[in-house]
Amino acid sequence: MEKVFDSKTLTSILSESSLKDYSNIRIGGKAKYLFIAKRVSDLSLIITQANKANLKILPVGGASNILFGNVGDRVLILDRDIPQNIAFKRDEIVVSSNYNINAFIDEMMKHDLGGLEFLSGIPAHIGGAVHMNAGAFGKSISSYLEWIEIISIKGKREIIQKEELHFDYRKTSINGFIINAAFKLESKPEKDILTEVQNIISTRKVRHPYDYPSLGSTFKNPAGYFAGKLIEECELKGTRIGDAEVSKKHANFIINRGNAVFDDMIKLIELIKKEVFEKKGIMLELEIKVIN
Ligand SMILES: Cc1cc2nc3c(=O)[nH]c(=O)nc-3n(C[C@H](O)[C@H](O)[C@H](O)COP(=O)(O)OP(=O)(O)OC[C@H]3O[C@@H](n4cnc5c(N)ncnc54)[C@H](O)[C@@H]3O)c2cc1C
Incomplete structure (x- = not known):
């Protein structure tokens, strides 16, 4: 070490x-x-x-x-190997940040508690979803959040109420390692939640490329536009650099056809940004986090 x-x-x-x-x-x-x-x-x-x-x-x-x-x-x-837990505290549910979002939705369903169904099918953990203010179908996770517990960048354990945080489109002011998140969910019959989960997953499977690895939406939707539609209108669907490819199913997804490397992804991202800017006059902003 x-x-x-x-x-x-x-x-x-x-x-x-x-x-x-x-x-x-x-x-x-x-x-x-x-x-x-x-x-x-x-x-x-x-x-x-x-x-x-x-x-x-x-x-x-x-x-x-x-x-x-x-x-x-x-x-x-x-976070994956930290013990996971869910605790019911009055009307709040406190869940460890490393819980898979789908497992959490399934677990809550058994208690007739719903609301987060719109996130079904995304391969996220609670902490990542909260940090990103994950959302879909016009909803975002912050609507259900009450507070978070973090290890601050100084190493201190702190509870931060939602009101003290700023939430935006796939963006939050959270700084530190989220270890727990508390939610207030909606009372809903289990069967209704299940139907909604199944519908959301079916919709995602129709719209999104689940047959290859990806990072979901590459770019944020610019105000008044859909990034995927802009990329598609620039005829970039199927464009490939190395093994990184603009999905033919959904143009805002870049898929790894097998052996894509970081440089393939970056070159493809730059190509998309350039084409969309030249043809549409819009500069796309990344939704994914590039760590380099
Ligand atoms: C097929 C597919 C579909 C998707 N659909 C959607 C969608 O509908 N809506 C949507 O919003 N996103 C979607 N995504 C993107 C992604 O799943 C979300 O952004 C998700 O919230 C990321 O969660 P994660 O646990 O994987 O986070 P990571 O990818 O591990 O991390 C993302 C960011 O959060 C930070 N982070 C992670 N854990 C913590 C923590 N415990 N404390 C503090 N910061 C943390 C990381 O440092 C990083 O900055 C999709 C992705 C895929 C592959």
Whole structure:
């Protein structure tokens, strides 16, 4: 283990594996510091030690929205092996940030609690979804959020009420590692929730390319437009650089046809931005997080 981190105080693993193994789009190389966190208490230690060494941290959930390039000295911390839990506190449900969003929706359904069905089918963890203010079909996760518990970038455990945070289109002011999130959900019969979940998943399967790895929507929708439609109108569907391809099903999705690498993705992203700007006069903004 590198000197920056004191191995005696940590049960978490400093992994040698490639980020490709964790990335939803199957792209990425080795990181200098890739932690597979095992305990919340370890998170504080890792973050404090990283902070002391002036290293930035990057929380990683489902890695369904991150394109990994050369991550340099960043301290990447995967949440997947931290114990998961759900607790009912009065009318709030407190869930650990590493819960898969679909598993959470399914679990809540059993208690006749719904609302988050619009997120069904996305390969996100709760923490990533909250950090990104994930949304679909005109709704976003922040509408159901009450508060979050984070490990701050100084390594301190803090509760932050929703009112103290800023939520925008796929953007929040959250700084730190979310460890828990509290939601107020809607009372709904289980069968209604199930029907809605099934409908959402069917709609997604029709509209989105689920047969290849991707990061979902590459670009944000510019005000008054759909990024996918703009890209399609520029006749870019099916455009391919290396194994990165503009999906023929949904032009705002870039898929990995097999062995796409970071540079293929970046070149394709730049090509799309250039074409859309030249033909439509609109500069697309990335929705995905590029870490390079
Ligand atoms: C097929 C497909 C469909 C998709 N559909 C949608 C959709 O309908 N709507 C939508 O909004 N998105 C969609 N996405 C994109 C993606 O799933 C969402 O952005 C999701 O919220 C990311 O969650 P994650 O856990 O994978 O986060 P990651 O990709 O792991 O991280 C995303 C960002 O959140 C940060 N982060 C992650 N965990 C934490 C944490 N615990 N604390 C603090 N910060 C954290 C990361 O540092 C990073 O900046 C889709 C993706 C795919 C592949």
